[in-house]
Amino acid sequence: MSEPHGTAPANGDPPLGPLYIAIDGGNSKTDVLVGSARGELLGLVHGPSSQPQEFGVPAAIARLDSLVRRALEEAGLPPGTVLARVDAYLAGADLPVEVDTLLKAIGETGWAREYRVDNDLFALLRSGTVDADAVVVTCGAGINCLGRRADGRVARFPALGEITGDWGGGHHLAALALWHAARGEDGRGPRTALSPAVAAHFERASVEDVGAAIHLGELDRARINELSPVLFSVADAGDPVAREVVARQAEEVVALATVAARRLDLLDRPHTVVLGGGVLAARHSLLHDAVIEGIAALAPLARFVVPGDPPVTGAALLAMDALAPLDPGGEAALREAVRTAAASG
Structure with missing residues (x-):
């Protein structure tokens, strides 16, 4: 502090x-x-x-x-x-x-x-709870986690991207949607409904055309970040490739929350888990349910809050x-x- x-x-x-x-x-x-x-x-x-x-x-x-x-x-x-x-x-x-x-x-x-x-995790944590024993995970554009305990101990992560082991967040999920869509279309990966969904989102005939348009500057590279909701929509419709990505994101959120709780000796104690950031706040059922179930399996006394x-x-x-x-x-x-x-x- x-x-x-x-x-x-x-x-x-x-x-x-x-x-x-x-x-x-x-x-x-x-x-x-x-x-x-x-x-x-x-x-x-x-x-x-x-x-x-x-x-x-x-x-x-x-x-x-x-x-x-x-x-x-x-x-x-x-x-x-x-x-x-x-x-x-x-x-x-x-x-x-x-x-x-x-x-x-x-x-x-x-x-x-x-x-x-x-x-900024301190602000998100306080928006969700005043409890002294608490963990907060944010999954918005990026991903990060923070834990605190009543005795003053704090658990933090560097959160500097891949160089510190981070995985997920809205921007990463969007990039993965495009990656899987391209490979599903050209045969390097399994067929996936992400391919037509991504092409349609950018009003292009194919994902290959999307990639070329980004490369040539016809589409702003920043627009790739629009694909995170597309990923969840395709996953909700049952596409196995998209569902696997969502499941992987849930695993990462569970890992962050439970590692922070373990460092603070909270796994077997009552504590509040605050889930925030645009991806988690959207409460996509596939992601939200997997996160709650995964954390509860390791921290059965945890209480969950998605701040309003x-x-x-x-x-x-x-x-x-x-x-x-x-x-x-x-x-x-x-x-x-x-x-x-x-x-x-």
Whole structure:
């Protein structure tokens, strides 16, 4: 856990009590929230990815600064207002040196008097549970896992992709859908309904045409990531190749959750497992049921939560936890306010 870094002159806390900035910076989007320790939502803005591993730290901080300025404006706070606290949870804050670098960079922005920076899994975990003994797995664009225990121990994974043994996540699943579709079409692999489904998705006559279009720049390579839902749709229809990929993803989620629990001696103890990220939050029955059954077989006392609130809610609650004693009424108010804001667009 990172220690708060840096101080700045206070503008004075308003009648609502201490105000904070909460940031959830994922692989595909960034949410910034301004709120009070009592649970009021004052500002909430959404933006593109601010992933420091993709854009570099200076560019990531610049993106965050723009969103913070917008959130402060929405909250009706004048430019230069120094808030009580910033809690920033970012994808790409995986290694201790990365957390320290980001903490220093965000601490130099002058947004607040105190700062905490860490991996975005902490925000997702808090959005799902306040339980001290808990494990969280995210399977969105990528995949990662974190565990914590009431005695303060934490289990983490580097989550740097194939070089640290990672498997799965929406982008990887999408690439596998295209890979299997190509091989199923040309005979190098088993026939699969992924082949016509992938070709149809891109309005091409064949998967070979899809590959050529990507190679020649006629199709943006980033559009490959659209194929994750196609994979699940084909799997739901019974295609054995697609179902095997989904089963493999379930095995990886089970492995992450149970390894983290084992490291913390939680396998035979009650604990909460939070399942988040776009792939897991979709609750595809083939994947969801296999994950629940697989974890329960090894950790029979585990309880499962798929959060209904976005991770930025967890980031905000962590800030509120740090600013004041836990207030169930304030937490409920904040959750409801974020849901209402999300529903209104």
